[in-house]
Amino acid sequence: MSTVTNEKTNRGGFKLSDYQGLPSTLCKGCGHDNITRNIVQAYYELGLEPHNVVKTSGIGCSSKTPAYFVHRGYGLNSVHGRMPSVSVGAKLANHHLQVIGVSGDGDTASIGMGQFCHLVRRNVDMVYVVENNGVYGLTKGQFSATSERGAKSKIGEVNEFTDIDLCALTITLGGTFVARGFSNDAKQMLALIKASVAHRGTAMLDVISPCVTFNNHEGSTKSIHYVMEHDIKLNELGFVSPWEQPTAEIKPGEAVEIPLPDGSHLIVRGVNNNHDPHDKFAALQLLEESRKKGEILTGLIYIAEKERDLNTAMRVNNPKTMAQMDEADCRPPKEAFEKYLNGFR
Amino acid sequence: MSTVTNEKTNRGGFKLSDYQGLPSTLCKGCGHDNITRNIVQAYYELGLEPHNVVKTSGIGCSSKTPAYFVHRGYGLNSVHGRMPSVSVGAKLANHHLQVIGVSGDGDTASIGMGQFCHLVRRNVDMVYVVENNGVYGLTKGQFSATSERGAKSKIGEVNEFTDIDLCALTITLGGTFVARGFSNDAKQMLALIKASVAHRGTAMLDVISPCVTFNNHEGSTKSIHYVMEHDIKLNELGFVSPWEQPTAEIKPGEAVEIPLPDGSHLIVRGVNNNHDPHDKFAALQLLEESRKKGEILTGLIYIAEKERDLNTAMRVNNPKTMAQMDEADCRPPKEAFEKYLNGFR
Amino acid sequence: MNPPPETLTASQPSTPLQLTVNDLSIEAATVNGTGSQSANNILAKSLFRMGIPMAAKNLFPSNIQGLPTWFTIRASKHGYTARKKELDWLIGMNPTTWEKDVANLRPGAVVMWNSNELSDAPVKARGDLIAYPIPMNDCIKGVAADAKLKKMLVNMVYVGAVTHLLGIEEEVVLKVIADQFKSKQKAVEINVACLRAGMEYAKASLPKKDPYRVERMDANGNKILIEGNTIAALGCLMGGVTVMGWYPITPSSSLAEALIALAKKHRVDAANHTIRFADVQCEDELASIGLVLGAGWAGARSMTTTAGPGISLMSEFVGLGYYAELPGVIFDVQRVGPSTGLPTRTAQGDVLAAAFCSHGDTEHLVLHPCSPEECYEFARISFDYAERYQTPVFVLLDLDLGMNFWMCEPPSYTTEAFDRGKVLSPAKLDELKAAGKKWGRYLDMDGDGIPWRPLPGNPHPDAAYFTRGSGHDEYARYSEDPEVYRRNLDRLRKKIEGSRTTLPQPVLETVPGAKVGILAYGSTNNAMREARDQLAAAGVKSDYLRIRATPLATAAVEKFFKEHERVYIVEQNRDGQMELMIRQVLTTPGAVDKIRPVRHYTGFPIDARTISDGVLAGEGKR
């Protein structure tokens, strides 16, 4: 928590420090800390009410990070791999909450695989960040399921298994917002985080986030150096809040402008391509091709901004939340109660 | 167990009844029983040694079926959704075993999602049959995760969630053999089962298998009637055992002939297309397109017959199995033992 | 107290027949998936509406269609409602079990069967049975064309025959049929036709040979006939549950499904079409419990329904609930374990699994309802306990209680306010501040071990906090400090210990001069009155302490041990799970030496005779 005085405030009247958290206890240089910084910045710029921010996570170095941002929000650090389910519970209990879940590649793609797939399928309205470093950081460097076949571990072992591409997986499962970022690319990440928040549904951000302690060596396919060399930007992103003016006019064919439910706009400009992120099939193709080439494709890969989210599908969106329901909301009138019982005579 | 005398025997000297099991206790007309019949027939024709057949399953009507075939094989009916892990264990313990796992859509796509994904990723050498009826049969008809959005349940509820397409999912996860069958189409299934056995790696058979009791009504997208109407055959399949002669000469371009590791051949003849089942990307595209059209694509969708299976990758393929290892196999010589301890002085 | 009637009828010679009014158990042996359930319900409900105390049980297989099922109705003017060990009247409909069903009958019992399908031979071979063969298929020949429908309707023939032979009032049966099929006039007609066919056949061809009769009584008053799961669902509705995550599993699914149906009717907001109840059929039990705890954390009253295998899977999360102090209610409708066990049979096998769920030092609040009345009540108040103690609360039903039909006093409409426990509002936080008290999420401010919790969204600048399953101090800050850890664990124990006196207290029933104590809980209660009557008849006076929750009300249990020479602990499990919990707390010297276990674990509900025999054996009277 910084204690800067005379700090500037955002539109919501909150200071940057309201979005910060405790000092990080991660290793110096850990990619996860960069992501934390960008979340702080994005949330500040979006002007979210910090006390309505709910931060969920599983277990791992990545899952510790919710303690390092938005200290005025509420954190629920659950058990390993189960961030999705507690997030769904919280969102159903109070759909006004702005839920962000942070997970790791071990947390999501190994033990949490089942919950992850089903969260995506339900399109729960939340931001889902996977801080993907290809290893289990907190347990000291074992391969995770997103580690590429042939990758070398710090102690020299070679990974024998094909990696799971979380972006392709999410699209296949019917996900509605799929993007990949890199912890060292703040600009891209900032736009992605903002768009994730504005999106109504599950926004899956697969952020490659090097583990400087256990997976930053020669032979690693998730080292800072390797990712820098292999990062291919799919698109340039511009996020325009409802109260902002787009900086430049968009010529047709040059970019896709996507209006998001909260009134903001996302401007997607293909880099050497004209990929429309609404095209599911093209998205899968791009992923598969870049994969074959050994590239790491980053940017907004796929979006379906008009799909219903879970609360809407279930009609759990009364302004009065489940958490606020009282006796009158919950109990049928006496007559209805008696009538029901009468059916058992 | 039939008690027919003078029964014909197959090349292995076994009778058809050696591949049969106890009488089924499933509902009359259940799709699962058709699948059982085809497994019996295929295994008989392949001449497998029944005592080397291992049948694993989870929990559900589908998971009961291993009791109904190959009574001279060994069955392990485990817990709900965990058939994959016990199968891996058995296969590592004894790689001579011919493992077939039977699961349901609930068992695989809900509770078993995580284990399923990771089994596929490891390419464990086994046949994996999902008897897919879109509902939880044994618990009386709740929707499963393979039930299409908009499908109606027997009690009139409408499914609000997108279905999980197990074929697309398996391909995305790096699966090496992906096929879809229909319990009423014996011919196709017979070829698919045989090819699955011959394949070295995880052969995933997603068999649409109507639940006549809970999901065979109007409005269901997995009723016998509905599937019959929407079944689109991707290809005609011919399976040729090592000791058989292909029935017809294949002209180039007309069909793909795939040699399998045990010496058998699979002949794949596209129906109104020339889909090469080695083309991962085309396979995904076909699935996505048929899905959009509301069709149910059946046949061999994808195969990568040259990938290493788990035992090979791990070099766990000594002719003497793990189950047979004795003291001499397991213990280093005394000198090595003492030397090792000496390192701690 | 009345003399134990089972002894009378059981030892009764087959001739001369002594008239037995309103006291018998009938069992229909059928095949599942053939629609016999509807006919059986009609029979059961008719007896109930005649004002005769009764209960009905469905003994079904873990299978959908084609396997044996038995439906048993016990009518008892004495109000005994447990399973009776021996049957008075068998209705044979299932060829596969027919021989065994007949062989199992006590001497002189009544047997009625479909002679079109089952052979007379087993009955003839015995010779001692009162036989009522009925060609049921023939009886309904003209009634329906469809073969499947016929298979269902044939069951109405025995309902008709029994109606005639026992003297059930025809108008009552007709009304029950009309109510059952409601607006479906066609169904009513066809069922009545089959009923009549059975009645006619009995009138014409079955001269009364058995001693049983039923007569209108007025014992049922205002009661309803209901399954424990169904009324528990109503308790949940009234208790204010708003979020449910569940995964189907026998025998708990019907609780969830009943609640969903109730919510569809009573929780829809007419104004904006929203629903004041969120239910997710989850992908598995790990997800259900996660959803429940996430929702409870965020302030909703939340619950899940499951059975043993689900409890095992939920273990890790339940530990988080205990340690991070998250409310949530877990309904465990117990079935027979271990493992998959007998999924459609009953047991009290999860007593320990629930109480000590998860690794490390934990102890959870567990409610043990014994009747539909308590199913309603405990379901309703479980949400209060969960929020008051900020911890997972288990409600343990069992298959017998949850899925069988029991008579029940209708619950009176609840007007009690929810007890939401120490929810920290912005105002309360200001108030504390003004009083100079520093609040901490895990700080014991009131000496009861229970801290105050703000709900996410609370905008007070001091309210936000971070919840975790790892070590934390009074202010929810991460800590590995050994003393902080111990302090927190001691506070948690204090908090849970406090529940010993606030959870539903044991119920004591005494008779003057009893030296024998019997301790039981849950559905076993249904056999207790009968068992104690049997004991009294055999000269053993007994007092009865019924446990309703753990952590145990230590004082009451100690007192019970002090006041009795021997204490029989009756359980429906093999290993004496409640006994172990009692051994844990008993400190009176010599108390544990008084323990005598009576255990039943076959998957069938316990019967009175098993209890009284157990006690009599212990008393040296057998």
Place this chain on the structure above:
Amino acid sequence: MNPPPETLTASQPSTPLQLTVNDLSIEAATVNGTGSQSANNILAKSLFRMGIPMAAKNLFPSNIQGLPTWFTIRASKHGYTARKKELDWLIGMNPTTWEKDVANLRPGAVVMWNSNELSDAPVKARGDLIAYPIPMNDCIKGVAADAKLKKMLVNMVYVGAVTHLLGIEEEVVLKVIADQFKSKQKAVEINVACLRAGMEYAKASLPKKDPYRVERMDANGNKILIEGNTIAALGCLMGGVTVMGWYPITPSSSLAEALIALAKKHRVDAANHTIRFADVQCEDELASIGLVLGAGWAGARSMTTTAGPGISLMSEFVGLGYYAELPGVIFDVQRVGPSTGLPTRTAQGDVLAAAFCSHGDTEHLVLHPCSPEECYEFARISFDYAERYQTPVFVLLDLDLGMNFWMCEPPSYTTEAFDRGKVLSPAKLDELKAAGKKWGRYLDMDGDGIPWRPLPGNPHPDAAYFTRGSGHDEYARYSEDPEVYRRNLDRLRKKIEGSRTTLPQPVLETVPGAKVGILAYGSTNNAMREARDQLAAAGVKSDYLRIRATPLATAAVEKFFKEHERVYIVEQNRDGQMELMIRQVLTTPGAVDKIRPVRHYTGFPIDARTISDGVLAGEGKR
């Protein structure tokens, strides 16, 4: 017995100094991820090689880099190896804990610190400490350029200073360094340079003010210095494990990793390059245990490694293992629960979770090793138990035992044959047949409740069977029959009961005339000799019963209770988990009244004083 030395040094005034030889505890307070582990190991190993009894503990955070870590070495000529409650010698290296570290010191303790990084103030403020400030950064200025390397090497300075001040033999340290870095000559040189810098500085600038000295002894004989996990892995190798499924979790990962390393060396088939060991790092614990049971079922000796959260997740599967009778070994290296708890601290918190793992009536075999010797031995024979009893076997280590360094008699090379239990070969099946005996997979043919099992692949036409977690009869056929179910459950109990006399039996240590009994298990043993010496010095004679497994050896426990007036049960958990298991079996009247609990649950390993104080309090002497 020797007088309790802790009391001596603890109450010793800071002056005049009394020479204390081979008896002190040193602690280096560092930051994790800075490489201090290497320096600390060198120091510890040097003391060990001087023949002085010692043990070393690493108290580390659940974090990778930048948080406080403490490494403690206890050297004791008496052979006491448990944690000492009070420290004799602090080495301060971590600015964040410096003040607190100093404040916590007992009066007159020694403190050495890096004066380039830490302020003198806290030491000055106290005034009573023996102070050795060292400008460690300055000492190694010329040695290394790289900043990160420097941070590591600075720790060698204190090793040097301590070496000089305590009188550790220089050649010993040099040899240890050489061994540690083996072929890396450069590393050896640079470390030696830093060591020398520390020695020089001490020689030049730190006149000896403290009373401690070490001298060569010959107490360690042939012993090795090893972590429990490492030697347990060797036990597994020798026990014949061939399949492992595991999921990383502290503090168990190093067991799995040590085994993998061993297998890479000793299980590779030179002829065909295959490996005689299959290990899968699974996607989670549900998969690991599934893999283990699948492999065990198919005939391999299989195992997994985990900690509390994993045990919770494995619960459902463990129930299957019990009920379907599948062998497999589960190593639970216990850490502090509940929930995530303190993942890098020690506890005995899973005693109950392991013993009664899963819903329904279950009881599992649990081994409680207390030392590296037993870690080896129990690991090795656990596979025999698993196969003999055809059931999951738990081996419960804890973090203290598993991850800390202990002296240990080297195990002698095992030549014992595997006990594969009742594996039914085709020949044996023929033999039974010839003898007219019908075999059934779950038939008790030998009266011990243990059935015969064929392995999949067995070609005998009668051998195949179907394994399930649902009800089954003696011939492995599906059954819902109540009597079949009960019979099976009774046999299972009989089988497990049989293990009471075959599992490792309790170890009894007595002194003449003791009326007080102490009962403990697992790593607590390491503090017991010292605690009993302390008690003896305070006039309390005590006998000691060490539990080594559950189900308990009932007779031995009963006897111990009979022969003592009070029995102190020492546990490293809050709720008395072993006590509960004892209460479950004690039948001697009055026995339970003798129970006196001594419980320690801070996450730190228990120390002798906590035990002796607990007993003295109970004896009214405190």
